[in-house]
Amino acid sequence: MATNSVKLLGTWACPYVYRVEIALKMKSIEYEFIQERVFNKSELLLKSNPVYKKIPVLFHDEKPICESLVILQYIDEAWLNGPSILPSDPYDRAIARFWAAYIDEKWYPLVADYRNVEGKEAKAAMVERISEGTLLLEEAFIDMSKGKSYCGGDSIGYVDIVFGSLLGWVKVIEIVDELKILDETKTPSLAEWDEKFCSDNVVKSIIPQAEKLVEVYHKYVELKKANSS
Amino acid sequence: MATNSVKLLGTWACPYVYRVEIALKMKSIEYEFIQERVFNKSELLLKSNPVYKKIPVLFHDEKPICESLVILQYIDEAWLNGPSILPSDPYDRAIARFWAAYIDEKWYPLVADYRNVEGKEAKAAMVERISEGTLLLEEAFIDMSKGKSYCGGDSIGYVDIVFGSLLGWVKVIEIVDELKILDETKTPSLAEWDEKFCSDNVVKSIIPQAEKLVEVYHKYVELKKANSS
Incomplete structure (x- = not known):
């Protein structure tokens, strides 16, 4: 398993994917973008988000995290460097x-x-x-x-x-x-x-x-x- | 303004109110329970949760917090003593x-x-x-x-x-x-x-x-x- 590998499964025009990209870039986290198909969902998507079958999915060291609000909070908690996403209070x-x-x-x-x-x-x-x-x-x-x-x-x-x-x-x-x-x-x-x-x-x-x-x-x-x- | 005053606006039979009560009791936080009416919502509720007009509302030092999932996370973050509600990882x-x-x-x-x-x-x-x-x-x-x-x-x-x-x-x-x-x-x-x-x-x-x-x-x-x- 790769260490600190960060991959994002998404499409170019999805607002929920933008959220994750903005957060990753704000924190200067390098990531690989995996293009999901617009129709006919990929095996990777079906396997990594079997409940909703929706992008974005973030993979951190191959472990999938789904749902953009959950991912944003995860990024904030897993990478403490860079600007905070949530307020401190x-x-x-x-x-x-x-x-x-x-x-x-x-x-x-x-x-x-x-x-x-x-x-x-x-x-x-x-x-x-x-x-x-x-x-x-x-x-x-x-x-x-x-x-x-x-x-x-x-x-x-x-x-x-x-x-x-x-x-x-x-x-x-x-x-x-x-x-x-x-x-x-x-x-x-x-x-x-x-x-x-x-x-x-x-x-x-x-x-x-x-x-x-x-x-x-x-x-x-x-x-x-x-x-x- | 009272310091460390904790009040919970709710009803006796609401599952979302139970959540907050369980979390408060788990953390040994003393609170005053304010009984909301089942019909004909109170002024306090309408004023403190104008968006949803729903219980539970937690008041910490008179500041209202609404929505049970938000309240649970708030309790975990505002009172660091007692057992954690969310996992640490x-x-x-x-x-x-x-x-x-x-x-x-x-x-x-x-x-x-x-x-x-x-x-x-x-x-x-x-x-x-x-x-x-x-x-x-x-x-x-x-x-x-x-x-x-x-x-x-x-x-x-x-x-x-x-x-x-x-x-x-x-x-x-x-x-x-x-x-x-x-x-x-x-x-x-x-x-x-x-x-x-x-x-x-x-x-x-x-x-x-x-x-x-x-x-x-x-x-x-x-x-x-x-x-x-």
């Missing part, structure tokens, strides 16, 4: 875990589900629910950042990674579905945070521009059609 | 977090939803899905316990608390819906684990017997009817 850590779970379990599912909602009224109601959630996040981000740039303080932290990794695809949804989610007038702090986050060198090196992701999205839709026909 | 911690999330997000929702499924075939399919999940947990518990009594080793740990706290209500569902979930022949390790867990002194002092919970369940159904009529 237990209460701040609890607040960070609370909002990370909220983003994954409540907010993003609403955004991702928007296109499946049919009818003008139902769509308007969904926009209202998304806006309420985004406003909650606006306030939470103000509280967590305590006057600094990020929820993690001066450098990017747990909630920044969790939320920020989704923004590429949020922007795709904004473009494709003609929906405004991050709004300079309604959520000015989040809009400002977004600009800072996206101009970070590590983030820039990992998350593609929204226009690029829109291309990927259209290609994916075509491939999916071809694959199912 | 980062990989074991990741595995524990993975299964805790699986239990809450996948397994228990299936069990709790069983009664809402209509039709013999659909019910049989649901039983099959629950059994598959329970078998996954059987294997996971064997791996995590590494030949010891609990997933936490010789004493009760994170996954033990997360799973064990639900078992009172799982048994109510078994009785009321005539369904067998923990089965000595199909999941012998979990059945053995269940016996050890339920005979633990801390657990016994917190989780009521299934028969008592069945009474509570029938009273709740009556009250709900009366409240909505």
Whole structure:
């Protein structure tokens, strides 16, 4: 068994994979990227994540770790060098875990589900629910950042990674579905945070521009059609 | 502001509240129990958990912490005395977090939803899905316990608390819906684990017997009817 071997099974366009890459790069951990197939899951994926069969999977010395929030916390605990991902104070850590779970379990599912909602009224109601959630996040981000740039303080932290990794695809949804989610007038702090986050060198090196992701999205839709026909 | 004041907002029959109580008692932390109303949520709850409006809420020096999995980790990190709740090894911690999330997000929702499924075939399919999940947990518990009594080793740990706290209500569902979930022949390790867990002194002092919970369940159904009529 290799010592300190770090491998990441993922695809190029998956926001949950971006999370792991950002954390690894923040901590200057070298890793091998193993490209997973978009359709027809690999044996490696099925074997290493039999419960969910989903990327990302991080392999540390060949041992698999699944689920991006679990992986982020693992990286923070297994590599103590480099900037911390979670805050050091237990209460701040609890607040960070609370909002990370909220983003994954409540907010993003609403955004991702928007296109499946049919009818003008139902769509308007969904926009209202998304806006309420985004406003909650606006306030939470103000509280967590305590006057600094990020929820993690001066450098990017747990909630920044969790939320920020989704923004590429949020922007795709904004473009494709003609929906405004991050709004300079309604959520000015989040809009400002977004600009800072996206101009970070590590983030820039990992998350593609929204226009690029829109291309990927259209290609994916075509491939999916071809694959199912 | 009081120093080291610990209060827990909950109800007597909530499995998520049991989790927090088990963790607090394991660490010998004294706390005041504030009884939440079953119907018509209190101002304190609405103010301290405005996002989910759900119990349990732990107040440490008046600062609220919500969501039982977040609270368990908070207790472990804020009080370093007493037995650890999460394992010390980062990989074991990741595995524990993975299964805790699986239990809450996948397994228990299936069990709790069983009664809402209509039709013999659909019910049989649901039983099959629950059994598959329970078998996954059987294997996971064997791996995590590494030949010891609990997933936490010789004493009760994170996954033990997360799973064990639900078992009172799982048994109510078994009785009321005539369904067998923990089965000595199909999941012998979990059945053995269940016996050890339920005979633990801390657990016994917190989780009521299934028969008592069945009474509570029938009273709740009556009250709900009366409240909505």
